[in-house]
Amino acid sequence: MTGGPRVVVVGASIGGLTAAETxxxxxxxxxxxxxxxxxxxxxNRPPLSKQIIVGDWEPEDAxxxxxxxxxxxxxxxxxxxxxxxxxxxxRVLHTSQGEIPFDELIIATGTEPRRHPLVPTALTLRTMDDxxxxxxxxRSARRVAVIGPGILGSEIASAARKYGxxxxxxxxxxxxxxxxxxxxxxxxxxxxxxxxxxxxxxxAEIVGASTDAGGTxxxxxxxxxxxxxxxxxxxGGVPRAQWLLSSTLTVDNGVVCDGTGQAAxxxxxxGDVAAWRDPYTGRPVRVEHQxxxxxxxxxxxxxxxxxxxxxxxxxxxxxxLHGTRINAFGxxxxxxxxxxxxxxxxxxxxxxxxxxxxxxxxGAIGWNAPPREFRVARAAVAESSSLAPxx
Amino acid sequence: xxxVVQRDACVGAGQCALVAPDLFDQDDDGxxxxxxxxxxxxxxxxxxxxxxxxxxxxxxxxxx
Numbered sequence: 243m244t245g246g247p248r249v250v251v252v253g254a255s256i257g258g259l260t261a262a263e264t265x266x267x268x269x270x271x272x273x274x275x276x277x278x279x280x281x282x283x284x285x286n287r288p289p290l291s292k293q294i295i296v297g298d299w300e301p302e303d304a305x306x307x308x309x310x311x312x313x314x315x316x317x318x319x320x321x322x323x324x325x326x327x328x329x330x331x332x333r334v335l336h337t338s339q340g341e342i343p344f345d346e347l348i349i350a351t352g353t354e355p356r357r358h359p360l361v362p363t364a365l366t367l368r369t370m371d372d373x374x375x376x377x378x379x380x381r382s383a384r385r386v387a388v389i390g391p392g393i394l395g396s397e398i399a400s401a402a403r404k405y406g407x408x409x410x411x412x413x414x415x416x417x418x419x420x421x422x423x424x425x426x427x428x429x430x431x432x433x434x435x436x437x438x439x440x441x442x443x444x445x446a447e448i449v450g451a452s453t454d455a456g457g458t459x460x461x462x463x464x465x466x467x468x469x470x471x472x473x474x475x476x477x478g479g480v481p482r483a484q485w486l487l488s489s490t491l492t493v494d495n496g497v498v499c500d501g502t503g504q505a506a507x508x509x510x511x512x513g514d515v516a517a518w519r520d521p522y523t524g525r526p527v528r529v530e531h532q533x534x535x536x537x538x539x540x541x542x543x544x545x546x547x548x549x550x551x552x553x554x555x556x557x558x559x560x561x562x563l564h565g566t567r568i569n570a571f572g573x574x575x576x577x578x579x580x581x582x583x584x585x586x587x588x589x590x591x592x593x594x595x596x597x598x599x600x601x602x603x604x605g606a607i608g609w610n611a612p613p614r615e616f617r618v619a620r621a622a623v624a625e626s627s628s629l630a631p632x633x
Numbered sequence: 634x635x636x637v638v639q640r641d642a643c644v645g646a647g648q649c650a651l652v653a654p655d656l657f658d659q660d661d662d663g664x665x666x667x668x669x670x671x672x673x674x675x676x677x678x679x680x681x682x683x684x685x686x687x688x689x690x691x692x693x694x695x696x697x
Binding site for chain 2: 256260263264267286288289303306307532533536537540558560567569612613614616617620621624
């Protein structure tokens with residue numbers, strides 16, 4: 243304790259940790275307290291649905307920083323500590339380990355998976371412990387059902403096939419989606435899953451389910467059923483902001499912030515839980531991608547230390563499904579079909595882009611693209627995004 | 634400034650090679666390749682930004 247100004251960061255995942263680290267690297271010399279409600283030290287979440295559930299990595303491989311490194315930076319890490327309420331005007335955080343007064347608070351509590359109302363026994367994935375439970379289930383399940391047409395559903399289905407399980411991927415919108423890309427890649431994803439033996443039911447309406455010792459039976463509106471030893475549901479995330487409902491902050495699908503991440507004087511929010519006002523549309527937008535959490539964390543730390551306000555982060559996300567690596571960078575308008583990227587005179591058949599009528603590239607997707615080719619398209623997105631407002 | 638990369642921690646996000654292409658490249662699997670372990674001048678800021686953006690914290694920068 244220095245007795246100087248104190249920054250408290252709630253949420254010890256990549257966003258919270260990056261904020262704490264950047265404060266120190268930029269010379270902030272007051273207290274930095276990082277609290278997390280899990281028992282683990284900070285770890286990366288993207289590998290949970292990738293390397294961890296397929297068993298390529300052990301939990302320690304996903305760790306971001308050791309206790310020693312965190313200690314050396316002068317960051318006080320409190321694990322198994324849950325934020326319970328906030329006195330925003332009095333600047334006091336109430337936690338399961340007592341009250342913590344602060345000068346600046348950074349909220350980085352992320353999201354939690356929405357549970358399926360009709361299949362309450364379905365597993366979900368948010369934490370390392372969730373991932374280990376799913377990994378153990380995949381090791382023995384002969385048949386797996388995955389509910390949810392997004393990246394996480396696709397990744398879990400891909401992992402189940404890697405274990406050799408019969409696998410069914412269930413959605414109800416008729417399409418598969420890929421984060422901020424929406425359904426623009428649906429046809430390619432359908433082809434990829436089918437080529438790798440995943441059964442797809444993409445317009446299936448679940449009407450009920452029952453679970454016994456041997457597994458779960460899911461009932462559909464058309465009278466058919468699915469019987470699986472393991473069921474995982476990844477049907478979207480809910481901001482972990484319930485603990486803020488009694489505070490004076492505006493919580494509306496996330497903590498509503500201005501364009502610099504400030505929710506109220508002395509209080510900022512970053513990452514999946516935060517809805518920053520978009521500088522172009524004026525609307526609060528929540529982005530559930532790791533790169534966004536990192537960039538917002540850096541932006542808030544620089545603002546707190548130097549008063550700087552930074553530029554608009556460009557979303558970056560990636561996946562690996564059945565051995566195919568898919569990268570996405572930028573923004574994707576559902577009305578703009580993806581077209582092959584042409585950079586200079588060279589065609590790049592592994593790169594698809596979202597290109598508008600004015601020839602600006604808003605987003606790029608690499609489909610097993612060599613990294614150098616994808617970077618050419620990424621640079622085009624970065625150039626376009628700094629020029630003019632986006633839709 | 635000195636840069637050290639941990640290739641076995643890299644997840645291939647490619648942020649480093651985008652923000653500091655003079656310092657970092659990627660192999661065909663997307664894994665980081667260090668081009669210049671001792672950057673100077675304007676490249677120092679680029680190295681710091683690359684290290685911060687790395688989701689795997691696979692890049693360590695040190696000031697001698």
